[in-house]
Amino acid sequence: MKTHSGLPLIFLILCHSAFGDQLKPDRMISIISIERYEDSKSKGYKVEGKTSEPPVYYKLQCGVSAADLEVGHRYRAAEAISPDDTKILVIFDIHPDPKAIGMACDIESEKAAARK
Numbered sequence: 001m002k003t004h005s006g007l008p009l010i011f012l013i014l015c016h017s018a019f020g021d022q023l024k025p026d027r028m029i030s031i032i033s034i035e036r037y038e039d040s041k042s043k044g045y046k047v048e049g050k051t052s053e054p055p056v057y058y059k060l061q062c063g064v065s066a067a068d069l070e071v072g073h074r075y076r077a078a079e080a081i082s083p084d085d086t087k088i089l090v091i092f093d094i095h096p097d098p099k100a101i102g103m104a105c106d107i108e109s110e111k112a113a114a115r116k
């Protein structure tokens with residue numbers, strides 16, 4: 001399984017130049033569920049979340065920093081492309097460290113919610 005879920009929060013602190021000032025949160029995501037990977041080869045969490053406008057459901061592969069996420073809490077987020085062309089969702093404001101940009105999670109799937 002190819003994943004960035006093992007990348008710690010420090011990755012984005014050190015790679016500020018990769019995303020620069022162009023990465024700005026453009027959506028809010030509510031965390032629906034967090035589940036720790038059970039196998040010993042993967043470290044991190046499966047995270048599901050939903051944006052409100054536009055309504056999109058995300059399934060994410062996140063690293064160990066996802067343990068700090070709270071179910072039901074809303075976070076600022078932005079989609080980006082990692083240096084190896086993987087689509088990621090960066091979640092902001094998890095830690096109070098002002099130098100941290102956010103936590104990168106691989107986007108496993110995203111699905112637009114049906115409008116009523």
